[in-house]
Amino acid sequence: xxxxxxxxxxxxxxxxxxxxxxxxxxxxxxxxxxxxxxxxxxxxxxxxxxxxxxxxxxxxxxxxxxxxxxxxxxxxxxxxxxxxxxxxxxxxxxxxxxxxxxxxxxxxxxxxxxxxxxxxxxxxxxxxxxxxxxxxxxxxxxxxxxxxxxxxxxxxxxxxxxxxxxxxxxxxxxxxxxxxxxxxxxxxxxxxxxxxxxxxxxxxxxxxxxxxxxxxxxxxxxxxxxxxxxxxxxxxxxxxxxxxxxxxxxxxxxxxxxxxxxxxxxxxxxxxxxxxxxxxxxxxxxxxxxxxxxxxxxxxxxxxxxxxxxxxxxxxxx
Amino acid sequence: xxxxxxxxxxxxxxxxxxxxxxxxxxxxxxxxxxxxxxxxxxxxxxxxxxxxxxxxxxxxxxxxxxxxxxxxxxxxxxxxxxxxxxxxxxxxxxxxxxxxxxxxxxxxxxxxxxxxxxxxxxxxxxxxxxxxxxxxxxxxxxxxxxxxxxxxxxxxxxxxxxxxxxxxxxxxxxxxxxxxxxxxx
Amino acid sequence: xxxxxxxxxxxxxxxxxxxxxxxxxxxxxxxxxxxxxxxxxxxxxxxxxxxxxxxxxxxxxxxxxxxxxxxxxxxxxxxxxxxxxxxxxxxxxxxxxxxxxxxxxxxxxxxxxxxxxxxxxxxxxxxxxxxxxxxxxxxxxxxxxxxxxxxxxxxxxxxxxxxxxxxxxxxxxxxxxxxxxxxxxxxxxxxxxxxxxxxxxxxxxxxxxxxxxxxxxxxxxxxxxxxxxxxxxxxxxxxxxxxxxxxxxxxxxxxxxxxxxxxxxxxxxxxxxxxxxxxxxxxxxxxxxxxxxxxxxxxxxxxxxxxxxxxxxxxxxxxxxxxxxxxxxxxxxxxxxxxxxxxxxxxxxxxxxxxxxxxxxxxxxxxxxxxxxxxxxxxxxxxxxxxxxxxxxxxxxxxxxxxxxxxxxxxxxxxxxxxxxxxxxxxxxxxxxxxxxxxxxx
Ligand code: NA
Ligand code: NA
Numbered sequence: 042x043x044x045x046x047x048x049x050x051x052x053x054x055x056x057x058x059x060x061x062x063x064x065x066x067x068x069x070x071x072x073x074x075x076x077x078x079x080x081x082x083x084x085x086x087x088x089x090x091x092x093x094x095x096x097x098x099x100x101x102x103x104x105x106x107x108x109x110x111x112x113x114x115x116x117x118x119x120x121x122x123x124x125x126x127x128x129x130x131x132x133x134x135x136x137x138x139x140x141x142x143x144x145x146x147x148x149x150x151x152x153x154x155x156x157x158x159x160x161x162x163x164x165x166x167x168x169x170x171x172x173x174x175x176x177x178x179x180x181x182x183x184x185x186x187x188x189x190x191x192x193x194x195x196x197x198x199x200x201x202x203x204x205x206x207x208x209x210x211x212x213x214x215x216x217x218x219x220x221x222x223x224x225x226x227x228x229x230x231x232x233x234x235x236x237x238x239x240x241x242x243x244x245x246x247x248x249x250x251x252x253x254x255x256x257x258x259x260x261x262x263x264x265x266x267x268x269x270x271x272x273x274x275x276x277x278x279x280x281x282x283x284x285x286x287x288x289x290x291x292x293x294x295x296x297x298x299x300x301x302x303x304x305x306x307x308x309x310x311x312x313x314x315x316x317x318x319x320x321x322x323x324x325x326x327x328x329x330x331x332x333x334x335x336x337x338x339x340x341x342x343x344x345x346x347x348x349x350x351x352x353x354x355x356x357x358x359x
Numbered sequence: 360x361x362x363x364x365x366x367x368x369x370x371x372x373x374x375x376x377x378x379x380x381x382x383x384x385x386x387x388x389x390x391x392x393x394x395x396x397x398x399x400x401x402x403x404x405x406x407x408x409x410x411x412x413x414x415x416x417x418x419x420x421x422x423x424x425x426x427x428x429x430x431x432x433x434x435x436x437x438x439x440x441x442x443x444x445x446x447x448x449x450x451x452x453x454x455x456x457x458x459x460x461x462x463x464x465x466x467x468x469x470x471x472x473x474x475x476x477x478x479x480x481x482x483x484x485x486x487x488x489x490x491x492x493x494x495x496x497x498x499x500x501x502x503x504x505x506x507x508x509x510x511x512x513x514x515x516x517x518x519x520x521x522x523x524x525x526x527x528x529x530x531x532x533x534x535x536x537x538x539x540x541x542x543x544x
Numbered sequence: 545x546x547x548x549x550x551x552x553x554x555x556x557x558x559x560x561x562x563x564x565x566x567x568x569x570x571x572x573x574x575x576x577x578x579x580x581x582x583x584x585x586x587x588x589x590x591x592x593x594x595x596x597x598x599x600x601x602x603x604x605x606x607x608x609x610x611x612x613x614x615x616x617x618x619x620x621x622x623x624x625x626x627x628x629x630x631x632x633x634x635x636x637x638x639x640x641x642x643x644x645x646x647x648x649x650x651x652x653x654x655x656x657x658x659x660x661x662x663x664x665x666x667x668x669x670x671x672x673x674x675x676x677x678x679x680x681x682x683x684x685x686x687x688x689x690x691x692x693x694x695x696x697x698x699x700x701x702x703x704x705x706x707x708x709x710x711x712x713x714x715x716x717x718x719x720x721x722x723x724x725x726x727x728x729x730x731x732x733x734x735x736x737x738x739x740x741x742x743x744x745x746x747x748x749x750x751x752x753x754x755x756x757x758x759x760x761x762x763x764x765x766x767x768x769x770x771x772x773x774x775x776x777x778x779x780x781x782x783x784x785x786x787x788x789x790x791x792x793x794x795x796x797x798x799x800x801x802x803x804x805x806x807x808x809x810x811x812x813x814x815x816x817x818x819x820x821x822x823x824x825x826x827x828x829x830x831x832x833x834x835x836x837x838x839x840x841x842x843x844x845x846x847x848x849x850x851x852x853x854x855x856x857x858x859x860x861x862x863x864x865x866x867x868x869x870x871x872x873x874x875x876x877x878x879x880x881x882x883x884x885x886x887x888x889x890x891x892x893x894x895x896x897x898x899x900x901x902x903x904x905x906x907x908x909x910x911x912x913x914x915x916x917x918x919x920x921x922x923x924x925x926x927x928x929x930x931x932x933x934x935x936x937x938x939x940x941x942x943x944x945x946x947x948x949x950x951x952x953x954x955x956x957x958x959x960x961x962x963x964x965x966x967x968x969x970x971x972x973x974x975x976x977x978x979x980x981x982x983x984x985x986x
Binding site: 048080082085086087088089091092095096099100101102207208210211213214215217218219220 | 599602710714716789790792793845851
Binding site: 375378379380381382385386389390392393396397406409410411413414416417418420421423424425427429430431432433436437438440445448449451452453455456458459462463465466467469470513517 | 561562563564565566567568569570571573574576577578581590591592593594595597598600601602604606607610611614785790791792794795796797798799801802823824825826827828829830831832834835836839
């Protein structure tokens with residue numbers, strides 16, 4: 042039997058991918074050996090991120106690591122990928138929502154409709170602002186050109202933020218050439234890892250989401266062609282990648298807030314930030330009104346948050 | 360053959376002459392961008408709009424630039440050849456260029472079909488079906504920016520531009536053929 | 545077949561296609577899509593060509609391309625540089641080789657107003673060249689002066705070549721441009737030293753302007769100095785808002801294009817013909833660049849998909865076991881070699897993605913390397929058989945200048961450029977001091 046070769050593209054650039062995906066793929070290739078090899082490509086390397094979904098659907102690439110939002114997948118759940126505003130507080134919320142609250146089933150349905158296999162979802166880091174000028178109140182957000190996720194950007198426009206979408210690899214340069222005033226795309230770990238901390242000066246500790254939600258996907262035909270043990274191996278390696286990010290980000294965020302020297306921390310007071318959280322509830326309703334599936338997902342988010350509040354500490358402190 | 364050359368060249372000349380002034384549209388958008396940024400709230404749409412204009416500018420202007428002879432060639436040997444020898448070589452190599460354009464065009468058509476909500480593998484028959492009413496529009500693809508423009512218009516522009524480029528290169532092929540036969544063009 | 549072999553096959557068949565004289569974009573694009581189809585068939589072979597178009601659309605710094613090209617054409621077509629030339633003519637004419645030195649000065653100022661070398665070539669060969677020949681200057685020396693001087697257009701900011709490099713190396717354009725300032729001035733200085741020395745040894749090469757031509761009233765002489773203000777104003781309207789962060793790179797380029805256009809209108813030089821030529825040539829040259837980059841991006845994606853970058857890296861570092869500096873020097877040599885017969889855009893888009901990551905991995909500063917890269921490109925512009933300045937010179941030179949003269953004229957200047965390259969390699973501060981100074985004070 043000949044060796045199976047997959048081409049996989051991640052939406053992360055090389056610097057970040059070295060942490061969040063390279064180890065898992067290396068592991069897969071070592072174990073699968075002569076039976077199967079995955080060639081990994083970074084952000085925009087083979088196809089631009091905007092074309093990623095089509096490429097996956099058609100089999101230009103066989104597998105993808107991305108969030109639904111960035112790759113603009115033509116499904117009803119797209120807006121919930123990446124940073125759905127205030128959708129989660131901790132990175133453990135994401136796997137719980139998917140595995141225990143029914144999101145897996147909805148995602149599976151939605152992606153099967155468009156010929157793509159949804160393998161599993163995992164959490165990355167929270168979404169914070171890193172900017173050239175300090176943000177100490179909501180008024181400071183006004184008129185800032187910020188690189189952020191599509192849905193988060195849509196939400197933030199009501200506070201005067203001007204969302205800008207550029208290829209991931211160009212962000213550092215775009216901050217320096219003045220195309221951007223800042224970034225709301227990651228936590229502080231990534232700001233340091235990918236070099237954004239070198240071009241910005243301030244880090245806002247308030248976040249608009251506690252964890253990025255993204256997934257592994259595969260072209261449906263390619264997936265079905267795999268023997269069962271390789272499917273299992275692929276799932277295991279995806280889980281390994283999810284697990285790695287859980288501790289890498291959680292520890293990294295705290296460490297760099299305490300010991301990092303490149304970014305000065307600023308905070309918007311809780312009372313003022315509460316208006317953003319309230320606005321998010323309105324935004325959720327807007328989204329839910331768009332379709333039946335979106336309503337189902339929003340309801341799950343609501344149920345989950347209500348449960349967490351009832352559970353009390355350490356799940357929720359307010 | 361003469362008729363084809365005349366018509367294609369004339370159409371592409373007109374299109375190119377119009378696109379030529381796209382430089383001012385581009386300039387205006389970028390200037391508005393700097394003005395709005397300096398005095399008001401920065402605009403959401405300027406950078407992306409400028410990108411669309413740029414695409415239209417160089418894709419639709421492409422055939423005219425071929426007519427103008429702006430596309431560089433490596434003339435290490437080519438430069439010293441006689442017009443007839445040049446035409447002979449071009450006759451063959453332009454077929455390869457035409458092949459490249461066909462692949463580009465195919466990609467552009469299938470991406471346009473995608474942007475209109477078609478996910479199958481027969482983009483040409485789908486687009487044909489749209490015209491005859493046999494197919495329906497699906498989910499329209501939007502750009503993943505806060506401005507969220509629909510993407511089919513710019514993709515349609517690319518399809519048109521690449522198609523015109525293909526016609527222009529076929530016209531160049533005919534011209535080479537006529538040159539070899541020693542006919543006036 | 546191993547991936548290395550496929551990569552070599554792709555590269556050599558592309559070179560072969562280029563040699564047939566077909567349009568560069570066609571040669572590169574054809575190899576790219578054929579390789580994609582052979583490798584990936586219907587599983588992606590058809591998409592690579594087109595997805596390059598979408599990738600290209602998102603490369604926002606390329607929006608500056610038509611702006612800087614337009615600026616250059618407005619400057620050269622409208623002849624607003626004539627006054628500048630008269631200024632240098634009158635002020636420098638009294639020296640041996642003074643007019644040639646003045647031409648270098650002229651080229652530096654023109655370089656500060658446009659991003660390519662075309663404008664400098666056009667102005668140099670239409671205004672300066674006939675005058676220099678009439679005054680008995682050595683034809684080989686002055687042809688070289690104009691070709692070399694105009695190539696400063698891509699080193700002195702604004703520079704289109706550095707914008708393209710910035711895209712590939714993912715480095716900030718602002719710092720790259722600033723890094724080009726001192727090396728550009730240094731190179732101009734070396735050209736001048738060369739002219740002075742040669743004319744001092746052999747005064748026949750650059751005779752002093754007759755006294756009656758220099759004898760014009762002091763007031764008139766001072767009035768001519770005002771011509772030097774124009775480039776400074778255009779340069780400042782573009783660079784000051786940019787460096788201060790008031791406008792972005794692409795916005796600044798539009799401001800620069802507008803400034804050049806307004807200057808030409810105010811000086812009454814924007815005739816219908818000038819307008820037509822500038823607008824039409826801008827379209828032609830922009831299309832040429834964009835279609836080549838479109839094809840080269842597809843080529844690069846396939847090349848990348850093969851892991852060719854990693855293969856080259858391992859050949860250099862593991863198999864040949866070379867030190868970083870040895871690798872760097874080898875790369876520059878191969879760049880110069882390729883530059884003699886490859887178009888600079890093709891060179892940048894195909895070769896740079898292989899080399900730049902390697903340069904970064906070896907621990908070199910990519911801003912500094914951008915300058916080394918640009919100087920190499922300048923050399924490529926002038927060296928036969930393929931070079932833009934060479935072509936333009938051939939097209940614009942008067943009949944008494946033969947191809948043999950043109951080829952002979954560049955030799956000393958290429959040597960000076962290699963010297964500049966070596967100096968910047970040994971003393972990286974020449975490139976990095978200014979950007980460090982400007983960006984670190986913030
Ligand atoms: Na310049
Ligand atoms: Na050359």
